[in-house]
Amino acid sequence: MNNRPQKIFFARNIKFLRERKKMSQEILAAQLGLTRAKLAAIEAGNTKSPQPEDYLNFSDFFKISIDTLLKIDLSKLGELKMRDLEAGNDVYIRGGNLRVLAISVDRSNNENVEYVPVKAKAGYMAGYNDPEFIAALPKYSIPNLPVQGTFRIFPSTGDSMLPVPESSDIIAQYVADWTAIKPNTPCIVILKEQQDFVFKMVTIHPNGTILLKSLNPEYKPYLVEAGDVMEIWQFYAYTSRKFPEARSEMATILAAIKNLEEKIGKNKSK
Known part of the structure; x- marks a missing residue:
């Protein structure tokens, strides 16, 4: 059993968040109803036991949970994680990248694969973490899906991801840790402000x-800001009612030229 006291980062985090917002101690203290001297003492760690209302006030002001303010050294998080955190996705309560994701299960306690129709886009933005909303979505059983992971089906719109046909149904797996996404990974991205789903090749920048x-x-x-993204679902498969088009003559010619160039390049390197 580990009896070592847990390190508390509250004082360091308050100073870090204040400076990140480019606020002086006077301004932040005034907004929180504190004296500048008390705020300075809190930031310096000289107040060993702040009052419960102080924890609540700082948590409400910065929109970050008390657990996170106490347990996580925010200065060690990357910019992507900080922006995600400040956008309301407090995923670091236990020091891990956890998100609140509502799911539904069948009678055997297996996760359902919910279908999110186009007409439900606006509702999904408000109810993505509401178990009742998720439970009301159409559900499907898809064979051969990995046992681990949560999957959902999103309809694609437009032709931006051709050769994947327009109006395909994209089966995608929920991504909790965005930093694990490899560059140019096909994903469904749920955007907040646009209240839309987009199917794109995704690259996460530091x-x-x-x-x-x-x-x-x-x-x-x-480019979009991490704070403008609600969820990311990595492409797994798609279904379509459209029969794939035959390869065009021009595409065949271009492929042959590329193959020839590669062979020439290999010969030169020998």
């Missing part, structure tokens, strides 16, 4: 931005 790129070159890639 500075807290996420690059969304289409397979169709007619669509330009663009």
